[in-house]
Amino acid sequence: xxxxxxxxxxxxxxxxxxxxxxxxxxxxxxxxxxxxxxxxxxxxxxxxxxxxxxxxxxxxxxxxxxxxxxxxxxxxxxxxxxxxxxxxxxxxxxxxxxxxxxxxxxxxxxxxxxxxxxxxxxxxxxxxxxxxxxxxxxxxxxxxxxxxxxxxxxxxxxxxxxxxxxxxxxxxxxxxxxxxxxxxxxxxxxxxxxxxxxxxxxxxxxxxxxxxxxxxxxxxxxxxxxxxxxxxxxxxxxxxxxxxxxxxxxxxxxxxxxxxxxxxxxxxxxxxxxxxxxxxxxxxxxxxxxxxxxxxxxx
Numbered sequence: 001x002x003x004x005x006x007x008x009x010x011x012x013x014x015x016x017x018x019x020x021x022x023x024x025x026x027x028x029x030x031x032x033x034x035x036x037x038x039x040x041x042x043x044x045x046x047x048x049x050x051x052x053x054x055x056x057x058x059x060x061x062x063x064x065x066x067x068x069x070x071x072x073x074x075x076x077x078x079x080x081x082x083x084x085x086x087x088x089x090x091x092x093x094x095x096x097x098x099x100x101x102x103x104x105x106x107x108x109x110x111x112x113x114x115x116x117x118x119x120x121x122x123x124x125x126x127x128x129x130x131x132x133x134x135x136x137x138x139x140x141x142x143x144x145x146x147x148x149x150x151x152x153x154x155x156x157x158x159x160x161x162x163x164x165x166x167x168x169x170x171x172x173x174x175x176x177x178x179x180x181x182x183x184x185x186x187x188x189x190x191x192x193x194x195x196x197x198x199x200x201x202x203x204x205x206x207x208x209x210x211x212x213x214x215x216x217x218x219x220x221x222x223x224x225x226x227x228x229x230x231x232x233x234x235x236x237x238x239x240x241x242x243x244x245x246x247x248x249x250x251x252x253x254x255x256x257x258x259x260x261x262x263x264x265x266x267x268x269x270x271x272x273x274x275x276x277x278x279x280x281x282x283x284x285x286x287x288x289x290x291x292x293x294x295x296x297x298x299x
Contacts, residue, residue: 016091016106017106017108019054019055019056020056020087020089020106020107020108021108021110022054023050023051023054023055023056023065023087023108024051024085024086024087024108024109024110025085025110025112026050026051026053026054027047027048027050027051027054027065027067027085027087027110028047028067028083028084028085028110028111028112029050029112030043030046030047030049030050031043031044031046031047031050031067031069031083031085031112032069032083032112032113032114033046034046034047035069035083035114043067043069043083044067044069047065047067047083047085048065048067051065051085051087052065056087056089061089062089062090063087063088063089064086064087064088064089065085065086065087066085066086066087066088067083067084067085067086068083068084068085068086069082069083069084070082071083071084071111076111076113078193079194079195080116080192080193080194081113081114081115081116081194081196081297081299082111082112082113082114082299083111083112083113083114084109084110084111084112085109085110085112086107086108086109087107087108087109088105088106088107089105089106090103090104090105090106091103091104091106113299114299115171115172115200115296115297115298115299116192116194116196116296116297116299117172117173117174117294117295117296118189118191118192118282118294118295118296118297119192120176120184120189120292120294120295121176123184123187123189124176124180124181124182124183124184125181125183125184125185125187126138126141126181126182126183126184126185126291127139127140127141127147127180127181127182127183128140128141128147128148128182128183128291128293129141129147129148129149129150129153129175129176129178129179129182129183129293130147130148130149130150130178130179130253131149131150131151131178131179132149132150132151132152132253132259134178134179134253135255136253136254136255137255140253140254140255141183141204141206141234141291142206142207142234142289143206143207143288144206144207145254145255146206146252146253146254147252147253147254147255148204148234148249148252148253148264148266149249149251149252149253149259149264150178152249152250152251152252152264153247153249153264153266154247154249166202166246166247166266166294168200168202168244168246168268169200169268169270169298171200171296171298172296173200173202173293173294173295173296174294175202175293175294176293182293183291183292183293184284184291184292184293185284185287185288185289185290185291185292186284186285186286186287186288186290187283187284188281188282188283188284189281189282189284190280190281191217191279191280191281191282191297192279192297193220193278193279193280194278194279194297194299195275195276195277195278195279195299196273196275196279196297196298196299197272197273197275197298197299198270198271198272198273198297198298199215199217199227199270199271199273199279199282199295199296199297199298200268200269200270200295200296200297200298201215201268201269201270201271201292201295202246202266202267202268202292202293202294202295203231203266203267203269203290203291203292203293204231204232204234204264204265204266204267204291204293205231205232205233205234205289205290205291206233206234206289206291207233207289208231208232208233208234208236208289209230209231209232209233209236209238209240210230210231210285210287210289210290211230211231212228212229212230213228213229213230213231213285213287213290214226214227214228214283214285215227215228215229215269215271215282215283215284215285216282216283217271217273217279217281217282217283218279218280218281218282218283219274219277219278219279219280220277220278220279220280221277223274223277225271225272225273225274227269227271227272229242229243229269230242230243231243231267231269231290232265232267234252234264234265234266235252235262235263235264235265237265237267242269242270243267243268243269244267244268244269245265245266245267245268246265246266246267246268247265247266248263248264248265248266249263249264249265250263251263251264252264266293273297275299279297282295
């Protein structure tokens with residue numbers, strides 16, 4: 001009978017653990033999505049809500065649900081792209097309770113990795129995107145007074161600082177707000193510290209195409225990874241290898257406040273990184289004609 005009772009309790013504990021693990025997984029995914037897609041710092045609350053929907057409510061029946069970004073320990077400690085949910089609970093197996101052996105402390109945890117968006121607002125140096133009817137300033141995207149139309153591109157104006165959210169390869173990219181500085185050219189920027197497998201680039205060129213454009217990522221040990229791309233003109237896609245049209249517009253804007261029917265394009269490029277190293281900076285091609293609009297770092 002002792003062995004039978006222990007077998008029943010072991011089965012119950014395994015079932016409880018699988019339930020708890022599923023709830024932790026749901027919590028980590030919910031927290032990641034809330035932080036990534038809505039730019040909300042309530043990710044911990046969203047994670048706890050997801051755990052509750054799966055039967056584990058923080059503070060009820062001895063349950064503790066902790067959601068971390070970044071994790072406070074482990075191999076992803078300090079990594080801003082990592083979300084960890086930890087669920088703990090003391091449970092009382094039936095047979096062991098009869099024997100007076102008390103409760104068993106259980107814990108389950110789950111890790112979810114998200115692409116890290118690169119905040120560019122303080123680094124923008126090109127006036128690349130304008131709403132229709134707005135006078136183009138500082139030469140626009142191509143230095144000749146032409147610019148991307150936020151309206152034609154379908155900008156939603158609901159991203160960071162009233163910019164837009166664009167998507168590519170299952171990732172969300174946040175652009176700068178229109179009618180001001182919202183593009184990058186010929187500069188070096190800081191990257192969010194972390195270990196990543198790819199740098200994802202949304203960019204275009206004025207007066208292209210540009211061949212052999214180099215993007216150089218420097219790691220904290222000062223080693224580098226260089227990506228060399230052939231990049232199409234914003235109006236004339238060349239379908240280069242490694243280049244994808246992410247979004248296309250039906251027209252572009254000119255100053256003063258008019259349009260022409262030339263279609264324009266934002267292209268996507270990916271640079272493989274050494275994910276055993278921590279990224280530090282990104283140096284863009286040393287030409288004004290390559291304009292970067294948004295960046296992500298994929299785990």
